[in-house]
Amino acid sequence: MAHIVIIGAGSGGLSAAYEMDELARPGDRITVVSDAADLRFAEASPWSPTKGADRVEFSVAEQLQRKGIAFTAAGARRVHPAQNRIELGDGEFLDYDFLMITTGPKVAFDNIEGLGPNGYTQSRCHVEHTVLASEAWERFIANPGPIVVGAVQGASCFGAAYESAFAMDADLRRRGVRDRAPMTFVTAEPFIGHLGLGGMEDSRTMLESAMREKNIGWIANASVTRVEPDRMHVTELGTDGAPDKQHVLSFNYSMMVPAFRGIDAVSGIEGLVSPRGFIIIDEFQRNPRYPNIYAAGVAVASAAAARAPADTAKTGYMVESTTTAAVNNIREQIDNREPTHKASWNQVCLASLGGSGLSFVALPHAQPGDGSWFSDGKWTYLARCTSCDAGC
Numbered sequence: 001m002a003h004i005v006i007i008g009a010g011s012g013g014l015s016a017a018y019e020m021d022e023l024a025r026p027g028d029r030i031t032v033v034s035d036a037a038d039l040r041f042a043e044a045s046p047w048s049p050t051k052g053a054d055r056v057e058f059s060v061a062e063q064l065q066r067k068g069i070a071f072t073a074a075g076a077r078r079v080h081p082a083q084n085r086i087e088l089g090d091g092e093f094l095d096y097d098f099l100m101i102t103t104g105p106k107v108a109f110d111n112i113e114g115l116g117p118n119g120y121t122q123s124r125c126h127v128e129h130t131v132l133a134s135e136a137w138e139r140f141i142a143n144p145g146p147i148v149v150g151a152v153q154g155a156s157c158f159g160a161a162y163e164s165a166f167a168m169d170a171d172l173r174r175r176g177v178r179d180r181a182p183m184t185f186v187t188a189e190p191f192i193g194h195l196g197l198g199g200m201e202d203s204r205t206m207l208e209s210a211m212r213e214k215n216i217g218w219i220a221n222a223s224v225t226r227v228e229p230d231r232m233h234v235t236e237l238g239t240d241g242a243p244d245k246q247h248v249l250s251f252n253y254s255m256m257v258p259a260f261r262g263i264d265a266v267s268g269i270e271g272l273v274s275p276r277g278f279i280i281i282d283e284f285q286r287n288p289r290y291p292n293i294y295a296a297g298v299a300v301a302s303a304a305a306a307r308a309p310a311d312t313a314k315t316g317y318m319v320e321s322t323t324t325a326a327v328n329n330i331r332e333q334i335d336n337r338e339p340t341h342k343a344s345w346n347q348v349c350l351a352s353l354g355g356s357g358l359s360f361v362a363l364p365h366a367q368p369g370d371g372s373w374f375s376d377g378k379w380t381y382l383a384r385c386t387s388c389d390a391g392c
Helices: 011-023 060-065 127-142 158-175 203-213 303-307 316-334 378-385
Strands: 003-007 029-033 038-042 055-059 070-072 076-080 085-088 093-095 098-101 147-151 183-187 216-219 222-228 231-237 243-250 253-257 293-295 347-352 357-362 373-376
Touching: 003 011, 011 029, 011 060, 011 316, 055 060, 060 070, 098 316, 127 158, 127 253, 147 158, 158 183, 158 203, 158 253, 183 222, 203 216, 222 253, 293 316
Parallel strands: 003 029, 003 098, 029 070, 098 293, 147 183, 147 253, 183 216
Antiparallel strands: 038 055, 076 085, 085 093, 222 231, 231 243, 347 357, 357 373
């Protein structure tokens, strides 16, 4: 009988566990490894920091136990792929026949001096960040001033940056203090509306127009060099990638999407991870060197992503698709068959623009110019209001 271990108990990990349970044979075992006993989710996070996070929290162990799925909150300290075992955070070891990594990324605030909640900018990457950002926003409202918002070099979540900017604008207008809060959007994208996908249809024109209408200035193709308590140092790059202009932007409030890297448990394992620690996979979500290790969601460094810009985004639709493909391929391997399931790398995203919204579909993932579609309007905002997807 096979023992399938899943590292990660977020949306991807839990989906993998439940789908694997449906496909497993009698006698197969499934164990989920997480570094937290509870799943915490901020349902209102698309509109942060302008409103507090409505927390959803429940016990992962209790939910999995109902399905007969084992669980540990000890966390994964180190994966030992040559031995087919995981060293847990409590010093114990867990052997596996198949391993699936669905942890998502680790935020890399330390890439830039002064970035992040422990520095001088806010974040919306985790529930805790969202709470801190909301508290800081209320303090800012009492003493408005310049805002810098956007996404730094290496980020892959540009939709969240645009959502934050337009949400701030809408909230400031509602409170009657927008004129006291000049806003600058700073992004590593080569141009506004690139979105990590090379741009789609009228995405550049539509987003630039929306930002002009809201009086939001921007610096694109930007590299943030460091952040100080009340100012950000930004290098604007030329088309050749060389430094072109230097900017020092003052701010009273800043929200910047950081770069991501892989988790520490797999960092530096040759043949398993990319230089930034993401799991190397083939078209079947399987690692080429260790074919009993699979990965899904944002934890992967896929062949498709490697052909696209380094800042390629991954949306919720892709997370679900890669998870389902991996689970089905594990079952095929258990049955001594070659994997056949391939994930869809299509992008599907809805983003709030503070009363309006934008949506896009990119087909296929690595070639956004082929079959892409981009639109905006209040219908997208309303659809976003009914969705608990974290979007881009």
